[in-house]
Amino acid sequence: MPRAGTTLTLDGQGDTDHYVVYTHGSEHGDAHYVINVLDSGAAADGVDTLTAYGADSTASGIDPSTGRPYPTDDIFLLRAASYLPGESAARPDVYCGTAADGGCTNHPAYIAVLHPAPGSGDPLTVAQTSGYAGVTERIAYDNAVNGMLSVLGLGGNDHFAVDDNAAITNLDGGAGADSFQIGQLFGMRRDAAYSGLSPADWFPTVATTRGYLSRGASAPLTAQGGSGDDTFSVYSNQAALRLEGGAGNDLFLIQAFALARTDAHGTLIMGPVFTGTVTVNAAAGTLTRSDGGSFIADGFAVGQTLAVAGAGVGNDHDAAHAAVISAVTATTITLATGLTVAAPCSTAARSPCRSARARSPGRRSRSPPGRRRAPAPSPGRRAASWPTAT
Numbered sequence: 243m244p245r246a247g248t249t250l251t252l253d254g255q256g257d258t259d260h261y262v263v264y265t266h267g268s269e270h271g272d273a274h275y276v277i278n279v280l281d282s283g284a285a286a287d288g289v290d291t292l293t294a295y296g297a298d299s300t301a302s303g304i305d306p307s308t309g310r311p312y313p314t315d316d317i318f319l320l321r322a323a324s325y326l327p328g329e330s331a332a333r334p335d336v337y338c339g340t341a342a343d344g345g346c347t348n349h350p351a352y353i354a355v356l357h358p359a360p361g362s363g364d365p366l367t368v369a370q371t372s373g374y375a376g377v378t379e380r381i382a383y384d385n386a387v388n389g390m391l392s393v394l395g396l397g398g399n400d401h402f403a404v405d406d407n408a409a410i411t412n413l414d415g416g417a418g419a420d421s422f423q424i425g426q427l428f429g430m431r432r433d434a435a436y437s438g439l440s441p442a443d444w445f446p447t448v449a450t451t452r453g454y455l456s457r458g459a460s461a462p463l464t465a466q467g468g469s470g471d472d473t474f475s476v477y478s479n480q481a482a483l484r485l486e487g488g489a490g491n492d493l494f495l496i497q498a499f500a501l502a503r504t505d506a507h508g509t510l511i512m513g514p515v516f517t518g519t520v521t522v523n524a525a526a527g528t529l530t531r532s533d534g535g536s537f538i539a540d541g542f543a544v545g546q547t548l549a550v551a552g553a554g555v556g557n558d559h560d561a562a563h564a565a566v567i568s569a570v571t572a573t574t575i576t577l578a579t580g581l582t583v584a585a586p587c588s589t590a591a592r593s594p595c596r597s598a599r600a601r602s603p604g605r606r607s608r609s610p611p612g613r614r615r616a617p618a619p620s621p622g623r624r625a626a627s628w629p630t631a632t
C-alpha cells in the first residue's frame with residue numbers, strides 16, 4: 243500500500259493482468275493515496291481486470307440497539323477524469339498526458355473511497371461534494387481495463403455514487419443495506435473553474451431543469467445489492483445498466499429529467515437575481531410580487547431556468563426548487579411543468595445539445611393552464627433540497 247499522499251503506478255504490460263486493491267474502507271484509517279492502474283498492453287492483448295474491495299464490516303443493516311441503520315461503512319465514488327496528473331505524454335496510446343482531455347480516447351476515470359470527517363453530512367452529500375478535500379483512497383484507471391472493473395463493498399451498509407465509468411463495471415454491495423446512486427445532480431457545471439475541481443478532475447454534465455446531471459455510466463454497469471435491504475437510484479445512464487436486488491426488500495428508483503435551455507456552451511440560461519418577497523401559488527405554479535416592480539423590467543423571460551430559494555437563504559446555490567419560466571407578466575411568473583424529456587447529451591457533444599435547445603422548454607408554453615402543476619420535489623432521497631452546490 244502506498245504511503246499517505248503518495249502515488250503508485252501499476253502496469254502489467256502485455257497479456258492478461260489482474261489488479262486487486264484492498265482499500266482500508268471509509269471507516270478505517272486515514273489512508274490517503276493514489277494508485278494508477280494503467281496497463282500498457284495492446285488493446286487486444288489479454289484481458290485486464292481491476293478489483294477494488296471495501297471494508298468487510300459486520301455492522302450491516304439495522305442496529306438492534308437503536309432501531310436505526312448502522313453508519314455507512316464504505317463510500318465509493320466513481321468518476322471520469324479529464325486526465326491523470328503526472329503521467330507522461332510519451333505514451334499517448336495509454337496515457338493522455340498532462341493537458342486537458344482533447345481527444346484522448348482512453349477515457350481516464352477513478353474510484354475513490356471517501357473518508358468523510360465526522361459530522362460532514364450524509365453519504366449522498368459527501369459523495370456529491372465535488373471539491374471533496376478529505377482523506378481519499380483513489381484508484382485511477384482507464385479503458386485499458388478491458389475485462390472488468392469490480393468494486394465490492396463486502397459487509398456493512400455501503401454507498402456507491404457513480405458519475406461515470408470507463409470500463410465494464412460490476413458493483414457488489416454484499417451484505418448490509420447498500421445504496422447505489424447512478425448519475426448525480428450538481429448545482430453548477432463540473433467542467434469549469436468555478437466547479438472547485440482541479441482541471442484534471444473535470445467531468446461532463448448535461449443541463450437539466452433540476453441542475454447539471456452527470457452521465458452515470460459510459461460503459462455497461464451491473465449493480466448487485468446482495469443481501470439486505472438495498473436502494474437503487476438511477477438518474478442517468480449512457481450505457482446498459484443492470485440492477486439486481488438480491489435478497490431482502492429492495493427499492494428501485496428510475497428518475498427522468500427534462501433538459502434545460504442552454505447557451506451555445508451548454509450552460510443553463512438562468513433568470514436574473516430577485517431578492518424581494520414573492521407569493522408562491524404552488525397549485526398554479528406561479529410566483530407573484532407586490533412591491534410595485536416589474537419582473538419583465540428586471541430581465542425575467544420565457545425559457546430561463548428559475549431557482550427559487552426560501553426566506554433567509556443567503557446562498558443562491560442552495561435553491562429549493564428550479565423550473566423553467568413559461569410565461570412572464572410584470573407581476574407574475576408562471577413555471578412550466580410536464581416538460582417532454584429528451585435523451586441527455588454531453589456538454590462536449592454540441593450537435594445533440596443544439597437539437598435539445600431546439601426542443602427547449604421555453605417553446606413548450608402551450609400546455610393548458612389547468613394542466614399545470616407545481617414543480618415536483620426533487621427526486622429520491624434528496625427531496626428536501628435541490629441540488630446542493632458543490
Ligand SMILES: [Ca+2]
Pocket residue numbers: 254255256257258259281282283287288290
Ligand atoms: Ca495487460
Ligand SMILES: [Ca+2]
Pocket residue numbers: 267296297298299315316395396397398399400
Ligand atoms: Ca463494506
Ligand SMILES: [Ca+2]
Pocket residue numbers: 415416417418419420467468469470471472
Ligand atoms: Ca446488500
